[in-house]
Amino acid sequence: MARSKIALIGSGMIGGTLAHLIGLKELGDVVLFDIAEGIPQGKGLDIAQSSTVEGFDASYVGINDYVGIEGADVCIVTAGVPRKPGMSRDDLLGINLKVMEQVGAGIRKYAPNAFVICITNPLDAMVWALQKFSGLPKSQVVGMAGVLDSARFRYFLSEEFKVSVEDVGAMTLGGHGDDMVPMVRYSTVAGIPLPDLVKMGWTSQEKLDAIVERTRKGGGEIVGLLKTGSAYYAPAASAIAMAESYLKDKKRVLPCAAYLSGQYGVKDMYVGVPVVIGAGGVERIIELDFNKAEQAMFEKSVAAVKGLCEACEGIAPSLK
Ligand code: A3D
DSSP, X not given: XXXXXXXXXXXXHHHHHHHHHHHHTTOOEEEEEOSSSSHHHHHHHHHHHHHHHHTOOOOEEEESSGXXXXXXXXXXXXXXXXXXXXXXXXXXXXXXXXXXXXXXHHHHHHOTTSEEEEOOSSHHHHHHHHXXXXXXXXXXXEEOOHHHXXXXXXXXXXXXXXXXXXXXXXXXXXXXXXXXXXXXXGOEETTEEHHHHHHTTSSOHHHHHHHHHHHHTHHHHHHHHHSSSOOOHHHHHHHHHHHHHHHTTOOEEEEEEEEEESGGGOEEEEEEEEEEEETTEEEEEOOOOOOHHHHHHHHHHHHHHHHHHHHHHHHOGGGO
Protein backbone atom coordinates (compact mmCIF):
# COMPACT_ATOMS: atom_id res chain seq x y z
CA MET A 1 0.00 0.00 0.00
CA ALA A 2 1.30 3.47 -0.86
CA ARG A 3 2.40 5.65 2.03
CA SER A 4 0.06 8.43 3.14
CA LYS A 5 0.86 11.95 1.93
CA ILE A 6 0.94 14.60 4.64
CA ALA A 7 1.10 18.26 3.59
CA LEU A 8 2.39 20.79 6.11
CA ILE A 9 1.15 24.25 5.17
CA GLY A 10 3.61 26.48 7.01
CA SER A 11 7.16 25.26 7.61
CA GLY A 12 8.14 27.38 10.59
CA MET A 13 8.83 26.15 14.11
CA ILE A 14 5.75 23.93 14.42
CA GLY A 15 5.87 22.87 10.76
CA GLY A 16 9.48 21.66 11.07
CA THR A 17 8.73 19.80 14.31
CA LEU A 18 5.69 18.14 12.70
CA ALA A 19 7.84 17.03 9.77
CA HIS A 20 10.39 15.47 12.12
CA LEU A 21 7.76 13.66 14.22
CA ILE A 22 6.03 12.29 11.12
CA GLY A 23 9.32 10.70 10.06
CA LEU A 24 10.16 9.33 13.51
CA LYS A 25 6.67 7.78 13.70
CA GLU A 26 6.67 6.67 10.02
CA LEU A 27 3.23 8.17 9.44
CA GLY A 28 3.81 8.96 5.76
CA ASP A 29 5.59 11.06 3.15
CA VAL A 30 5.87 14.76 3.87
CA VAL A 31 5.39 17.83 1.71
CA LEU A 32 6.52 21.05 3.40
CA PHE A 33 4.93 24.23 2.00
CA ASP A 34 5.80 27.83 2.86
CA ILE A 35 5.85 31.24 1.19
CA ALA A 36 9.45 31.68 2.36
CA GLU A 37 11.70 30.25 -0.34
CA GLY A 38 14.34 27.79 0.78
CA ILE A 39 12.91 27.16 4.29
CA PRO A 40 10.72 24.16 3.41
CA GLN A 41 13.39 22.80 1.06
CA GLY A 42 16.15 23.19 3.65
CA LYS A 43 14.14 21.70 6.53
CA GLY A 44 12.97 18.82 4.31
CA LEU A 45 16.53 17.97 3.25
CA ASP A 46 17.86 18.23 6.80
CA ILE A 47 15.20 15.87 8.21
CA ALA A 48 15.55 13.48 5.25
CA GLN A 49 19.26 13.20 6.04
CA SER A 50 18.43 12.34 9.67
CA SER A 51 16.32 9.39 8.43
CA THR A 52 19.44 7.34 7.68
CA VAL A 53 20.61 7.70 11.29
CA GLU A 54 17.17 7.18 12.84
CA GLY A 55 16.23 4.42 10.40
CA PHE A 56 12.90 5.65 9.09
CA ASP A 57 11.55 5.68 5.54
CA ALA A 58 9.70 8.79 4.43
CA SER A 59 10.22 11.18 1.55
CA TYR A 60 10.49 14.94 2.11
CA VAL A 61 9.74 17.60 -0.51
CA GLY A 62 9.88 21.36 0.12
CA ILE A 63 7.65 23.55 -2.06
CA ASN A 64 6.45 27.13 -2.55
CA ASP A 65 3.53 26.29 -4.87
CA TYR A 66 0.26 24.72 -3.76
CA VAL A 67 0.32 22.28 -6.70
CA GLY A 68 2.74 20.18 -4.65
CA ILE A 69 0.10 19.37 -2.01
CA GLU A 70 -2.04 17.67 -4.68
CA GLY A 71 -3.82 14.56 -3.37
CA ALA A 72 -2.66 15.00 0.24
CA ASP A 73 -4.41 12.72 2.75
CA VAL A 74 -3.79 15.10 5.66
CA CYS A 75 -3.01 18.84 5.69
CA ILE A 76 -1.71 20.45 8.89
CA VAL A 77 -1.92 24.23 8.77
CA THR A 78 0.47 26.44 10.74
CA ALA A 79 0.90 29.20 8.13
CA GLY A 80 0.78 32.71 9.56
CA VAL A 81 2.46 34.53 12.40
CA PRO A 82 2.87 33.48 16.05
CA ARG A 83 2.65 35.64 19.20
CA LYS A 84 5.45 37.76 20.60
CA PRO A 85 5.57 38.87 24.27
CA GLY A 86 2.77 41.31 25.07
CA MET A 87 0.53 40.04 22.25
CA SER A 88 -2.66 38.08 22.76
CA ARG A 89 -3.67 35.36 20.30
CA ASP A 90 -6.43 37.69 19.13
CA ASP A 91 -3.88 40.31 18.01
CA LEU A 92 -2.97 37.92 15.17
CA LEU A 93 -6.46 37.88 13.69
CA GLY A 94 -6.13 40.38 10.82
CA ILE A 95 -2.87 38.98 9.39
CA ASN A 96 -3.69 35.31 9.83
CA LEU A 97 -7.21 35.61 8.40
CA LYS A 98 -5.72 36.68 5.05
CA VAL A 99 -3.35 33.72 5.25
CA MET A 100 -6.31 31.36 5.87
CA GLU A 101 -7.99 32.68 2.72
CA GLN A 102 -4.95 31.68 0.61
CA VAL A 103 -4.53 28.35 2.38
CA GLY A 104 -8.25 27.56 2.01
CA ALA A 105 -8.10 28.22 -1.74
CA GLY A 106 -5.01 25.99 -2.08
CA ILE A 107 -6.61 23.10 -0.21
CA ARG A 108 -9.91 23.48 -2.07
CA LYS A 109 -8.10 23.21 -5.41
CA TYR A 110 -5.49 20.54 -4.70
CA ALA A 111 -6.46 18.51 -1.63
CA PRO A 112 -10.26 18.53 -1.27
CA ASN A 113 -10.28 15.02 0.21
CA ALA A 114 -7.75 15.72 2.94
CA PHE A 115 -8.36 15.69 6.68
CA VAL A 116 -7.36 19.22 7.69
CA ILE A 117 -5.95 20.14 11.10
CA CYS A 118 -5.60 23.87 11.75
CA ILE A 119 -3.15 25.18 14.37
CA THR A 120 -2.88 28.84 13.34
CA ASN A 121 -4.09 31.32 16.00
CA PRO A 122 -6.49 32.67 17.08
CA LEU A 123 -7.39 29.03 16.66
CA ASP A 124 -11.16 28.79 17.00
CA ALA A 125 -11.77 31.67 14.58
CA MET A 126 -9.06 30.60 12.11
CA VAL A 127 -10.31 27.01 11.81
CA TRP A 128 -13.85 28.33 11.34
CA ALA A 129 -12.67 30.67 8.56
CA LEU A 130 -10.48 27.97 6.99
CA GLN A 131 -13.44 25.58 6.74
CA LYS A 132 -15.48 28.27 5.00
CA PHE A 133 -12.67 29.38 2.67
CA SER A 134 -11.84 25.78 1.73
CA GLY A 135 -15.44 24.58 1.38
CA LEU A 136 -14.44 21.15 2.74
CA PRO A 137 -16.98 19.15 4.80
CA LYS A 138 -17.08 20.25 8.43
CA SER A 139 -16.19 16.76 9.66
CA GLN A 140 -12.94 17.02 7.67
CA VAL A 141 -11.73 20.29 9.17
CA VAL A 142 -10.74 20.46 12.82
CA GLY A 143 -8.65 22.67 15.10
CA MET A 144 -5.86 21.62 17.45
CA ALA A 145 -5.96 23.27 20.88
CA GLY A 146 -7.66 21.01 23.42
CA VAL A 147 -5.08 18.24 23.14
CA LEU A 148 -2.33 20.78 23.89
CA ASP A 149 -4.20 22.55 26.69
CA SER A 150 -5.05 19.16 28.24
CA ALA A 151 -1.44 18.01 27.84
CA ARG A 152 -0.28 21.06 29.80
CA PHE A 153 -2.91 20.41 32.48
CA ARG A 154 -1.85 16.73 32.68
CA TYR A 155 1.81 17.64 32.94
CA PHE A 156 1.27 20.11 35.80
CA LEU A 157 -0.94 17.57 37.61
CA SER A 158 1.63 14.78 37.23
CA GLU A 159 4.25 17.10 38.75
CA GLU A 160 1.97 17.99 41.66
CA PHE A 161 1.04 14.36 42.41
CA LYS A 162 4.49 12.94 41.58
CA VAL A 163 2.97 10.23 39.40
CA SER A 164 3.57 9.14 35.81
CA VAL A 165 2.12 11.40 33.11
CA GLU A 166 0.67 8.19 31.67
CA ASP A 167 -1.73 7.84 34.60
CA VAL A 168 -3.08 11.38 34.49
CA GLY A 169 -6.09 12.06 32.30
CA ALA A 170 -7.40 15.58 31.84
CA MET A 171 -9.78 17.46 29.64
CA THR A 172 -9.81 21.11 28.67
CA LEU A 173 -12.76 22.45 26.71
CA GLY A 174 -14.02 25.72 25.25
CA GLY A 175 -12.06 28.19 23.16
CA HIS A 176 -8.26 28.29 23.04
CA GLY A 177 -7.87 31.48 25.01
CA ASP A 178 -7.33 32.42 28.62
CA ASP A 179 -11.07 31.68 29.07
CA MET A 180 -10.60 27.98 28.27
CA VAL A 181 -12.42 25.53 30.55
CA PRO A 182 -10.20 22.95 32.31
CA MET A 183 -12.70 20.26 33.37
CA VAL A 184 -11.59 19.45 36.91
CA ARG A 185 -14.45 16.98 37.55
CA TYR A 186 -13.57 14.93 34.47
CA SER A 187 -9.81 14.91 35.08
CA THR A 188 -8.36 11.92 36.88
CA VAL A 189 -5.35 10.05 38.19
CA ALA A 190 -5.81 6.37 37.28
CA GLY A 191 -9.57 6.96 37.18
CA ILE A 192 -9.77 8.90 40.50
CA PRO A 193 -11.37 12.32 39.84
CA LEU A 194 -9.46 15.41 41.01
CA PRO A 195 -12.12 16.50 43.57
CA ASP A 196 -11.70 13.06 45.25
CA LEU A 197 -7.92 13.51 45.30
CA VAL A 198 -8.42 16.82 47.15
CA LYS A 199 -10.61 14.99 49.69
CA MET A 200 -7.94 12.29 50.01
CA GLY A 201 -5.40 14.99 50.87
CA TRP A 202 -3.23 14.51 47.75
CA THR A 203 -3.42 18.23 47.09
CA SER A 204 -5.32 21.29 48.30
CA GLN A 205 -8.06 23.18 46.51
CA GLU A 206 -5.75 26.24 46.40
CA LYS A 207 -2.99 24.28 44.65
CA LEU A 208 -5.49 22.83 42.19
CA ASP A 209 -6.86 26.30 41.44
CA ALA A 210 -3.30 27.53 40.80
CA ILE A 211 -2.68 24.64 38.37
CA VAL A 212 -5.91 25.47 36.52
CA GLU A 213 -4.77 29.08 36.24
CA ARG A 214 -1.29 28.07 35.04
CA THR A 215 -2.90 25.83 32.40
CA ARG A 216 -5.07 28.70 31.16
CA LYS A 217 -1.98 30.87 30.75
CA GLY A 218 0.28 28.00 29.62
CA GLY A 219 0.90 29.41 26.14
CA GLY A 220 1.73 32.89 27.46
CA GLU A 221 4.22 31.44 29.96
CA ILE A 222 6.23 29.95 27.10
CA VAL A 223 5.97 33.07 24.92
CA GLY A 224 7.34 35.06 27.88
CA LEU A 225 10.32 32.71 28.18
CA LEU A 226 11.13 32.30 24.47
CA LYS A 227 10.59 35.99 23.62
CA THR A 228 10.90 35.33 19.86
CA GLY A 229 7.83 33.17 19.24
CA SER A 230 5.49 30.66 20.83
CA ALA A 231 5.54 26.99 21.85
CA TYR A 232 6.16 24.40 19.17
CA TYR A 233 7.19 20.99 20.54
CA ALA A 234 3.98 20.27 22.47
CA PRO A 235 1.70 21.87 19.84
CA ALA A 236 3.28 19.69 17.13
CA ALA A 237 3.03 16.52 19.25
CA SER A 238 -0.65 17.29 19.89
CA ALA A 239 -1.50 17.70 16.20
CA ILE A 240 0.36 14.48 15.41
CA ALA A 241 -1.86 12.60 17.90
CA MET A 242 -4.88 13.84 15.94
CA ALA A 243 -3.38 13.01 12.53
CA GLU A 244 -2.38 9.54 13.72
CA SER A 245 -5.89 8.83 15.02
CA TYR A 246 -7.26 9.71 11.57
CA LEU A 247 -4.64 7.85 9.50
CA LYS A 248 -4.83 4.67 11.62
CA ASP A 249 -8.60 4.93 12.28
CA LYS A 250 -7.79 4.73 15.99
CA LYS A 251 -11.01 6.50 17.01
CA ARG A 252 -9.30 8.30 19.87
CA VAL A 253 -11.41 10.57 22.05
CA LEU A 254 -9.65 13.93 21.95
CA PRO A 255 -10.70 17.48 22.84
CA CYS A 256 -10.57 19.41 19.56
CA ALA A 257 -12.05 22.57 18.09
CA ALA A 258 -14.96 21.02 16.16
CA TYR A 259 -17.82 22.51 14.18
CA LEU A 260 -20.94 22.72 16.33
CA SER A 261 -24.37 22.79 14.72
CA GLY A 262 -26.46 23.00 17.88
CA GLN A 263 -24.48 20.77 20.25
CA TYR A 264 -23.88 22.50 23.58
CA GLY A 265 -26.43 25.10 22.38
CA VAL A 266 -23.84 26.51 19.94
CA LYS A 267 -24.44 26.98 16.22
CA ASP A 268 -22.05 27.68 13.31
CA MET A 269 -18.93 27.97 15.43
CA TYR A 270 -15.83 25.93 16.18
CA VAL A 271 -15.32 25.35 19.90
CA GLY A 272 -13.23 22.86 21.89
CA VAL A 273 -15.27 19.76 22.77
CA PRO A 274 -14.46 16.04 23.08
CA VAL A 275 -14.69 14.29 19.70
CA VAL A 276 -13.93 10.88 18.21
CA ILE A 277 -11.38 11.06 15.38
CA GLY A 278 -11.24 8.12 12.99
CA ALA A 279 -11.07 7.40 9.27
CA GLY A 280 -14.28 9.40 8.84
CA GLY A 281 -12.67 12.53 10.31
CA VAL A 282 -14.64 13.94 13.23
CA GLU A 283 -16.93 10.94 13.61
CA ARG A 284 -18.76 11.94 16.76
CA ILE A 285 -19.13 14.92 19.07
CA ILE A 286 -19.52 14.00 22.72
CA GLU A 287 -21.93 16.19 24.69
CA LEU A 288 -21.09 16.37 28.38
CA ASP A 289 -23.36 17.57 31.15
CA PHE A 290 -21.96 20.74 32.67
CA ASN A 291 -22.65 21.90 36.21
CA LYS A 292 -23.60 25.55 36.73
CA ALA A 293 -20.04 26.83 37.15
CA GLU A 294 -18.74 24.89 34.12
CA GLN A 295 -21.69 26.08 32.02
CA ALA A 296 -20.91 29.70 32.94
CA MET A 297 -17.20 29.28 32.05
CA PHE A 298 -18.08 27.55 28.77
CA GLU A 299 -20.53 30.31 27.83
CA LYS A 300 -17.91 32.99 28.57
CA SER A 301 -15.40 31.16 26.41
CA VAL A 302 -17.91 30.72 23.57
CA ALA A 303 -18.76 34.44 23.73
CA ALA A 304 -15.07 35.27 23.25
CA VAL A 305 -14.89 32.98 20.18
CA LYS A 306 -18.10 34.52 18.81
CA GLY A 307 -16.55 37.99 19.06
CA LEU A 308 -13.56 36.80 17.04
CA CYS A 309 -15.73 35.24 14.33
CA GLU A 310 -17.69 38.48 14.06
CA ALA A 311 -14.42 40.41 13.72
CA CYS A 312 -13.47 38.02 10.88
CA GLU A 313 -16.80 38.66 9.15
CA GLY A 314 -16.07 42.39 9.40
CA ILE A 315 -12.76 41.90 7.56
CA ALA A 316 -13.96 39.22 5.09
CA PRO A 317 -17.71 39.63 4.42
CA SER A 318 -17.73 36.40 2.32
CA LEU A 319 -17.58 34.51 5.64
CA LYS A 320 -21.13 35.57 6.60
P1 A3D B 1 6.43 30.36 12.64
O1 A3D B 1 7.67 29.65 13.08
O2 A3D B 1 6.49 31.83 12.41
O3 A3D B 1 5.90 29.65 11.29
C1 A3D B 1 4.88 30.16 10.51
C2 A3D B 1 5.27 29.94 9.07
O4 A3D B 1 4.18 30.38 8.26
C3 A3D B 1 6.50 30.75 8.64
O5 A3D B 1 7.50 29.89 8.12
C4 A3D B 1 5.96 31.70 7.57
O6 A3D B 1 6.88 31.93 6.48
C5 A3D B 1 4.74 30.93 7.07
N1 A3D B 1 3.75 31.76 6.40
C6 A3D B 1 3.40 33.05 6.66
N2 A3D B 1 2.47 33.44 5.79
C7 A3D B 1 2.20 32.38 4.98
C8 A3D B 1 1.34 32.18 3.88
N3 A3D B 1 0.54 33.16 3.42
N4 A3D B 1 1.34 30.97 3.28
C9 A3D B 1 2.15 29.97 3.71
N5 A3D B 1 3.01 30.11 4.75
C10 A3D B 1 3.03 31.31 5.36
O7 A3D B 1 5.24 30.07 13.68
P2 A3D B 1 4.95 28.73 14.51
O8 A3D B 1 5.18 27.55 13.66
O9 A3D B 1 5.62 28.84 15.84
O10 A3D B 1 3.37 28.93 14.80
C11 A3D B 1 2.44 28.84 13.73
C12 A3D B 1 1.05 29.25 14.18
O11 A3D B 1 0.57 28.35 15.17
C13 A3D B 1 0.94 30.64 14.80
O12 A3D B 1 -0.22 31.29 14.36
C14 A3D B 1 0.83 30.35 16.30
O13 A3D B 1 0.17 31.37 17.00
C15 A3D B 1 0.02 29.09 16.26
N6 A3D B 1 0.08 28.27 17.47
C16 A3D B 1 -1.08 27.70 17.87
C17 A3D B 1 -1.11 26.91 18.99
C18 A3D B 1 -2.40 26.28 19.41
O14 A3D B 1 -2.44 25.58 20.40
C19 A3D B 1 -3.61 26.50 18.65
C20 A3D B 1 0.05 26.69 19.73
C21 A3D B 1 1.23 27.29 19.31
C22 A3D B 1 1.23 28.09 18.16
